Amino acid sequence: MPSVWSESSSELGVEHVNANNSASVGATIPPSRSSSYVPPHLRNRPQGASTINNIIAVSAEGSSLGAGTRDSGSTASTVNRPGGAWAARDSTGSALPSGGAWGGARVNTVQPGGRGVGVGVTGSGWSNGSGSAWSGRSGWNGAREHEKNPFAAEEQPNPVFDQENTGINFDAYEDIPVETSGENVPPPVNTFAEIDLGESLNENIRRCKYVKPTPVQKYAIPISLAGRDLMACAQTGSGKTAAFCFPIIAGILRSPPIGRPRGARKALPLALILSPTRELSSQIHDEAKKFAYQTGIRVVVAYGGAPIHNQLRELERGVDILVATPGRLGDLLERARVSLSYIKYLALDEADRMLDMGFEPQIRRIVEQMDMPPAGQRQTMLFSATFPREIQRLASDFLWNYIFLAVGRVGSSTDLIVQKVEFVQDAEKRSMLMDLIHAQKATGSQSQQALTLVFVETKRGADALEDWLCRMGFPATTIHGDRSQSEREHALRSFRTGVTPILVATDVAARGLDIPRVAHVVNFDLPSDIDDYVHRIGRTGRAGKTGLATAFFNDKDLSLTRPLVELMQEANQEVPGWLVNYASRANYGGGRNRRSGGGARFGGRDYRREGARGAGDRYSSAYGGSGGGSSAWD
Numbered sequence: 001m002p003s004v005w006s007e008s009s010s011e012l013g014v015e016h017v018n019a020n021n022s023a024s025v026g027a028t029i030p031p032s033r034s035s036s037y038v039p040p041h042l043r044n045r046p047q048g049a050s051t052i053n054n055i056i057a058v059s060a061e062g063s064s065l066g067a068g069t070r071d072s073g074s075t076a077s078t079v080n081r082p083g084g085a086w087a088a089r090d091s092t093g094s095a096l097p098s099g100g101a102w103g104g105a106r107v108n109t110v111q112p113g114g115r116g117v118g119v120g121v122t123g124s125g126w127s128n129g130s131g132s133a134w135s136g137r138s139g140w141n142g143a144r145e146h147e148k149n150p151f152a153a154e155e156q157p158n159p160v161f162d163q164e165n166t167g168i169n170f171d172a173y174e175d176i177p178v179e180t181s182g183e184n185v186p187p188p189v190n191t192f193a194e195i196d197l198g199e200s201l202n203e204n205i206r207r208c209k210y211v212k213p214t215p216v217q218k219y220a221i222p223i224s225l226a227g228r229d230l231m232a233c234a235q236t237g238s239g240k241t242a243a244f245c246f247p248i249i250a251g252i253l254r255s256p257p258i259g260r261p262r263g264a265r266k267a268l269p270l271a272l273i274l275s276p277t278r279e280l281s282s283q284i285h286d287e288a289k290k291f292a293y294q295t296g297i298r299v300v301v302a303y304g305g306a307p308i309h310n311q312l313r314e315l316e317r318g319v320d321i322l323v324a325t326p327g328r329l330g331d332l333l334e335r336a337r338v339s340l341s342y343i344k345y346l347a348l349d350e351a352d353r354m355l356d357m358g359f360e361p362q363i364r365r366i367v368e369q370m371d372m373p374p375a376g377q378r379q380t381m382l383f384s385a386t387f388p389r390e391i392q393r394l395a396s397d398f399l400w401n402y403i404f405l406a407v408g409r410v411g412s413s414t415d416l417i418v419q420k421v422e423f424v425q426d427a428e429k430r431s432m433l434m435d436l437i438h439a440q441k442a443t444g445s446q447s448q449q450a451l452t453l454v455f456v457e458t459k460r461g462a463d464a465l466e467d468w469l470c471r472m473g474f475p476a477t478t479i480h481g482d483r484s485q486s487e488r489e490h491a492l493r494s495f496r497t498g499v500t501p502i503l504v505a506t507d508v509a510a511r512g513l514d515i516p517r518v519a520h521v522v523n524f525d526l527p528s529d530i531d532d533y534v535h536r537i538g539r540t541g542r543a544g545k546t547g548l549a550t551a552f553f554n555d556k557d558l559s560l561t562r563p564l565v566e567l568m569q570e571a572n573q574e575v576p577g578w579l580v581n582y583a584s585r586a587n588y589g590g591g592r593n594r595r596s597g598g599g600a601r602f603g604g605r606d607y608r609r610e611g612a613r614g615a616g617d618r619y620s621s622a623y624g625g626s627g628g629g630s631s632a633w634d
């Protein structure tokens with residue numbers, strides 16, 4: 001246990017839960033009267049309305065539900081609470097960490113079916129002490145009334161926005177092969193109504209105009225709500241953000257109150273969402289705020305390049321869900337302004353990127369060497385569109401008896417993204433780009449709102465191309481690592497709003513960014529890794545909409561040839577004959593960062609499966625959420 005926590009536990013005056021006494025499944029502990037914490041969903045409610053009606057305990061298999069009452073004692077076990085000050089359980093039935101009392105012991109709630117043990121609260125909620133955990137600071141109860149409506153812009157009559165959401169082609173998702181593996185996989189759902197997400201979250205889903213769950217949501221949400229760890233691989237633009245945000249929000253709302261100490265200078269989030277770039281963290285923060293609107297859950301973002309003081313102020317006001325980049329979070333941890341000791345939910349978006357060579361040490365430090373509860377005592381969710389086998393193996397260190405979920409790529413494996421490859425020498429690339437832009441204009445596909453995203457290899461190359469485009473009369477801007485954060489944000493805003501409908505970017509914009517109306521992705525320089533290509537082209541053709549991706553290929557890209565041809569063939573794309581010829585000449589390798597071998601090239605299959613052929617019912621596959629079928633990657 002790192003000393004940082006040993007110090008902080010006494011500093012914060014938190015008393016210890018005896019982990020060894022916290023083994024019973026589905027148990028719940030009444031909050032101590034001395035705790036003044038009010039759970040987010042009950043803040044601002046009249047005191048009289050706070051009686052627990054129903055506690056739902058999910059069995060170890062994550063399937064059968066049992067009901068009890070808070071007072072019945074039938075499902076409850078006791079936690080030894082020295083001093084009796086407070087103790088709480090998380091929604092997975094695990095005792096919550098309290099001041100380093102774990103002594104490294106794993107809470108023994110694990111049963112053969114895995115750790116899928118949940119305690120949910122329905123009905124009118126908990127009886128509480130008075131006040132709120134944040135009282136004495138700015139007062140979140142009051143703040144909630146003044147919570148900025150994140151839907152404000154969208155609720156204005158706006159034909160563009162409305163059209164975007166009704167334009168989602170859900171049929172494109174129905175035939176997608178889905179593969180799950182792991183023990184006792186909870187069944188998928190077909191509608192949001194089948195899942196008890198709570199009224200306030202349901203209301204926000206309606207506000208988002210999400211009519212039904214996408215396939216990754218159909219599977220991932222029930223799995224996560226059952227308390228299981230998850231490694232999920234689903235195509236770009238298929239709704240992974242909601243797939244990890246909904247269970248986190250619902251889980252916090254369902255959980256018994258947690259007695260976080262008052263007045264602590266350290267922020268004590270319950271959930272941590274890590275992503276590799278500032279812009280992606282900012283986007284996830286915006287989305288999570290929509291989903292958590294008026295639930296009382298506070299979502300705070302922390303990323304580098306932006307003034308830390310503002311972020312510290314936000315953190316001081318209280319945080320339930322912290323969205324962060326690893327670098328800035330490391331800084332906050334070093335300054336002892338954040339403690340991870342209360343983390344119940346950990347989500348890594350773009351998880352393969354987070355665990356590759358660049359980020360892995362930082363992530364290990366945050367997850368394994370600070371005060372975060374270990375796997376098994378928190379719930380961990382890893383999401384990406386790509387998951388190379390080696391990274392899966394690394395990632396399994398962070399997971400406990402997890403379920404692997406692979407949903408066939410919607411965006412890049414179907415004709416939603418039309419992929420074209422042109423042979424272009426470096427010297428010809430600019431005029432080729434010009435031709436494409438002119439052609440788009442001529443065919444009308446570059447309508448006023450259609451946006452073009454151009455990927456280049458280097459920051460200098462990005463600046464030079466942007467400058468040239470502007471000189472040619474095409475409004476363009478650029479985003480890359482040498483620009484200041486305010487320049488990056490300005491560029492993205494200007495692109496999003498169509499003021500500069502061409503954005504020249506390095507890989508900093510390759511992952512996760514959800515920019516409506518990106519009609520065309522141009523790989524002016526191809527990446528050397530096929531996974532990077534998948535993420536780049538995935539900036540178009542999102543949420544069931546169609547898109548176009550054009551790649552400029554020449555001799556320098558030889559190592560990418562075979563994986564590119566295979567990817568295109570798999571996605572039923574027309575592959576030029578010359579490219580097939582190149583592929584037959586090229587050495588297999590696929591670039592600087594080749595992380596997976598042949599066969600399960602894209603890591604879409606559970607790596608555990610490779611040593612476990614014939615493991616019977618541990619693995620199953622289906623199509624788009626129901627029935628049987630073949631594996632996603634067979």
Ligand SMILES: Nc1ncnc2c1ncn2[C@@H]1O[C@H](COP(=O)(O)OP(=O)(O)OP(=O)(O)O)[C@@H](O)[C@H]1O
Pocket residue numbers: 168209210211212213214217234235236237238239240241242384385511512513514538542543
């Ligand atoms: N159930 C749904 N119904 C309608 N739209 C949805 C639904 N779920 C998500 N979306 C929308 O789909 C778009 C893509 O979602 P999201 O950004 O979460 O994709 P992603 O899978 O994380 O993509 P990437 O791999 O590129 O990060 C977003 O605009 C989101 O609002």
